[in-house]
Amino acid sequence: MSVIAIDLGHRFGRVARVGPDGGPAVTTTELAVDGVLDPVTALPRLIGPDPAAEGVPAAEPDRRAVLGLTVPDGREDELRYVVERAGLDVARVVPEPVAVALHYRAIAEGVDHTVLVCDQGATTLGLSVLAIAPDLTVHLVRTLSLRLGGDDWDAALATELAGRLPDGVDPMSAAETLRRALGGSDRVTEFFEDATGVRHEVALERGDFERAVAPLREQLLAAVAEQLTTAEPAVDTVLLAGGMCVAPDRRAEIEALPAAQGLTVRCFQPELAVVLGLFTLLDFGALRVVAGSAARPGRAEPGFAGLGTGYPRVAVDTLLDPEPAGAAAADPEPRAGSPRADDPEPAARQDTSSTGTYAGRARQTTAAGSQGDAFEDPESEADAKPSADPPTAAPAEPPHPEATYSAPLSAEPPRTPPSYTDAPSTPPPEFSATPPTGSPLDPQAAFAVPVDQLQALRRGDHLLVLWAWPAGALSARVRWRREGNAAGTGPERGDDVCRRRVYEHDGGFDLAVGRGAVTVTVEALVADLGDGCEGASSLLVPAAPTVVAYEPSVRRRFTGRAASVTFTSETGCDLPDVRIVHSLGRFRPTSIAEGTVLHEVPAQRLAAGTPLTVEFPLPATRGPSWLACFPADADAGTDSGIDLRPTALHRLRVT
The missing domain is CATH 2.60.40.10 (Immunoglobulins)
Structure with missing residues (x-):
């Protein structure tokens, strides 16, 4: 029985199955085409119709599937449901970064190294650190997902192309077409049809593209450099994946980073890295994927007390309530012989005995075991044997009298000898699962x-x-x-x-x-x-657009009525071409098409706090009329960074 590999992303879906030549045959479908965004609808198109349903005899149809799981926003339950609904059995689910490592043959028996998987697709940039052990165990140390995918590149390029595209052309679609066509060339020309069907030529220069995406590229390289610098264990190889890494300069840009000097950067069929890696599981042996570092699980960064806390950690292994300096001197000398069973414990010892602090620490330790063996230590077994004199507590580790906290801030409690076996004890104090009001401690989050x-x-x-x-x-x-x-x-x-x-x-x-x-x-x-x-x-x-407020007004003159519109902004900005629209009726206009353009304000610099006033004649009308302003390029919207809004909606009505 053969197995098919399925990589179902947010924008593209890919399926790999055994081809006629025995190698992988990959089928790619853009999920956004024809409105197919739902994986339930997209997967049947990817895997194709069942051969048995078409009446074609098939000795062994594809029934098992290997899935790639997006990290960190894995959709395992959703993907399993989609695959099983399509009539397939889920054989295995593998994180996508692990599939990329399989594609590059980075996982093998006896191999011990650390890789950084840089997966830049249509929607996000995923950075994952994998520690590969010689026993075919892959440790998913950490992963980071950023909104730096191809859609963000296209949005930046669409802003650069504002005003150059014909009416009726989708800016995002045009930007994606030009970006893909540009590739590694210096200039590209494409034709786009406007709303009337007329073809228009649009050219894209390399310099314009680089200027538009420069901030995004800087963020991408900074994120990669940060992962290379802070990763533990140190990264020795960078693996590129995703459609955006097909760009010819992506590998060179990462190799030029100071943090990547001496590292190996590999880039081979990055757009198919996930699905081809899943396909290699057909011939791969036992593979174990675990979360966390190979040495020990990573913990939250110092400075935070952990789960449920809103307080910073004071310091690592620092007690908030240290023992008073004079507490040890108050401990009386031990008795010469064994006390009788009904002989009560001295008052000073009761305050510092194991019934207080020890019980509190035993509760924390016995989360995975019993309370009785919470503090059994091989080094203290000899001291626990009965002798003529009862054991005494070591003065170097005085117990702490405060027993209201469930655990100290330090990672491990100080070692203490076991409590008396023949001495009476008082009932342990009541402990609650939550700290008292005002306490800076909560259960630790690791x-x-x-x-x-x-x-x-x-x-x-x-x-x-x-x-x-x-x-x-x-x-x-x-x-x-x-x-x-x-x-x-x-x-x-x-x-x-x-x-x-x-x-x-x-x-x-x-x-x-x-x-x-x-x-x-x-x-x-x-x-x-x-x-x-x-x-x-x-x-x-993204940055909030600069608000440009406008307010129309009307004055009567001997020659007729004159209207004026005043534009103001709290910050300096470049005002785009603006059209002032006059509309009749009970409702204000919402676009240029709902009125008559009376005046056009050319693009110019608007100084901060300095009003710009334009005047023009207002035709005589009957009934209510409105004046509203709209950008001349309505398709650009707020991509120009300007938010044009009236000071008040009721002031738009001028008659």
Whole structure:
């Protein structure tokens, strides 16, 4: 029985099966064509009709499928449902970065190295660090997903082409066509039909393309350099994947990075790397994929107490409530003989005995075992044997009297000898699963995982950040930094912790970041990694468009009525061509087509705080009439970076 490999992405779907020559035969489908965006509808088109349904005899049809799982926003349940609905059996699900490593033959028995998978597709840029062990175990150390896919390249190029495309042409589609046609050449020419069917020639120069995508390329290279610099263990090979890495200069750009000096950068059929890697599982032996580092699972960065906390960690292995200096002197000398069973413990010893601090630490340790053997230590077995005199606590490690916390901040409790076996003890104090009100401690979170559905809504100078919380996460780390030379007051970067209950109460997480472009990174803090992997989710929020307010007014003169429109902006900007539209009726116009153009304002520089006023005659009319302003290039929309809006809607009515 043969197996087919399925790579079902957000924009493209690819299926590889055994071809007539015995090699892989790949079928690629663009999911956005004909409105086919739903994987349930797209997959049957990818795998084709069942041969048995067509009446063609088939000895052994394809029944098993190997799936590629997107990291970190894996859709395993959705993909399994789609494949099983198409009549296939899911043989295995492999993370896409691992499939890329299989494509480049980077996984083999006896191989021990670390690779960085750079997968730039249509929607996102995925950076994943894989530690490959000699026993065919792949450790998915961490992964990062950024909004730096081909759609972002096309959007930047569409902005550059604003005003050069004929009416009725989709700017994004035209930008993608020109980008693909440009390739490695210096100039390309394509023809596009306008709304009337007339063909227009549009040329794209290499310099114009480079200028449009320069900020995005800088962000991509900075993200790759950061992963190469901070990855542990150190990366020795970079593997390129995704349709955007087909660009001839992508490999050279990464090789030129200072952090990539001495590393191997491989690029071979990057657009098919995932599906061909999945196809190689047909002849591959046992492969084990685990999350986390090969040495030990990665932990959240120092400076955060972990799951559910909104407080920074004071310091690693530092107790918030140290033992008073004079506490050891209050401990009385041990008795000369064994105490009787009904002899109570001295009061001073009761305050510092194992019934307080020890019990609290045993509760933390016995999460995976029993409470009785929580502190059994081979080194202390000899001390636990009965003797003529009862054992005494070592003065070098005084116990801590504070027993209200479930665990100290340090990673491991200090070693202490076992408690008396023949001495009476008082009932242990009550412990709660949650810290007391005002306590800076919460149950520690050891892992930082990415979040799903990360988005940001602009509200003036603020951002409302929204995301879907992973199961078990009670807090999340939110970081942001300004991109480029964004002007504004306040810090250029920030780092904060969001409590889940505060997030749900406020309906999101509010950030005061100004109006410039910012990158927001969110990672949820959890105690158990489970089947997931560590990482963070990032989102590039473009700069808010500059607001240009306008206000029309009408004055009566001897020669008739004259209208004027005043434009103002709080920041200096380049005002595009603007058309002033006059409309009759009870409703204001919403486009140039709903009225008559009375005046056109040419493109010019609008100084900050300096009003620009234009005057023109207003024809005599009966009934209500309106004056509204619209950009001359309506297809560009707000891509020019200008938001043209009236000071008040009711002021648009002039008669």
